[in-house]
Amino acid sequence: MLSLVSNPMLQFTWLDSTREIEVDRKPRPKSSAAPMATAPDFKQLIDAHYQGLFRFAQSMCRREGLAEDLVQQTFLQWARKGHTLRDTDKAKTWLYTTLYREWLAIARREKKHEHVEFEPDLHGSTEDIPDESPTVDSVTLQRALDALDEHYRAPLVLFYLRELSYRDIAEALDLPIGTVMSRLSRAKDGLRRILLQTAGVTDLKDRP
């Protein structure tokens, strides 16, 4: 991020144009059933999960500012409602579930204009995937993930985060376990295909 000191005008101008999450901005009454979480509790929770949540959010919305907002909104929801969770072992799944729901609400409001994304059913899923394994780095991987349809991208990103089991992923995305397994499998096929195609294009470009 640009330094506030080096160019404050540029930074704040940019921020003003950044879209913010619209949900839950009204002042809320203080509840007597308030959570009694302490700073260390919050700190532990944040430190343990903020990176994964940000990567998930970033993969879904593809905008850093909005991804940060989504993560913040998720933790604020925890500050307000986390104490109602009886099984504290489920905190991680709860956070991912909440973030995904926040994102779905925003995506519904935005109603982005149509653009073509990779869908295995429509874009050559019947073709055999070459047996070779493509090479990936974080940039090529993110680009390939961006090309996947959201229905496949969401479970695959949660899978690659290594944070949740496929059963937890099903819970976070509110999908049947069988659906998650089949989407994961097809998403991986789609990802490999995109990476191989992209690698081919790069090779051609690199030729003299």
Place this chain on the structure above:
Amino acid sequence: MTPEEARLNLDACTLRPGDAEAEARVLAGDDAALGAWVEKRSAFDEQAATAFNASPVPLGLNERLLAAMMAEAPTPVSKPALMPWLALAAVIALSAVGWWWNAQPAVWESQAFAVVSGLNSGTLPLDEFSSDLGHLKAVLAQANVPVPEGLPQDLTAHDTLGCKVIEIGGRPASVVCFKVTADSPAHLVTFQISGLKGAPTTTQPLFAQKGDWHMATWRSGDRGYYLATKADGQTLRGLFALLMQPGFWGRLV
């Protein structure tokens, strides 16, 4: 379990093989082709997961999230107990809460910290930009919010970046940002202290540290000041060098 079901199940567990169904694992052990397929699939998934988890996360995001959460955390309220043993439990709990509460930063301090964290990270925009403190004070005075006065000369010697009208303890307050070092601004929050629990009580600055933040708090009349920066503690203390000279405060009084 059919071979296709086993394949799907194993594919969903390449990064967590222990999660796979026992029956699927047995099938993979018996079927060399399936076993080889899973192995290859696992190798690619390991590579992809490593690449995915190497993608960058904004610096300081965890601190900003913590500041926002602390600002959001509601104030605990006690409920009257109906039975003696419940009353006793409530007393014990309230004592613990009281102890905890006293050990926590005051609400105004959490709010001030949330604001300066937001400004520093760029998630909060300034209202007015100017390198002239006089201009910013005029803007704040016009907005009818507490204006910083009687600031240390070592602080006012630095250029300002801008100012913002905020709320501390539910009342209007202001923040002015100074360019004290090349890459770490200092944010001065000015607020009314009357009726504010845990407000600064001394006219001499009290220094504190929270993570990589360094803070100074002091009061002057009914105004409270909270100066926070990510510059090192020595830089912050240097802003009060003149005031810290022996006898200075006595001469002021």
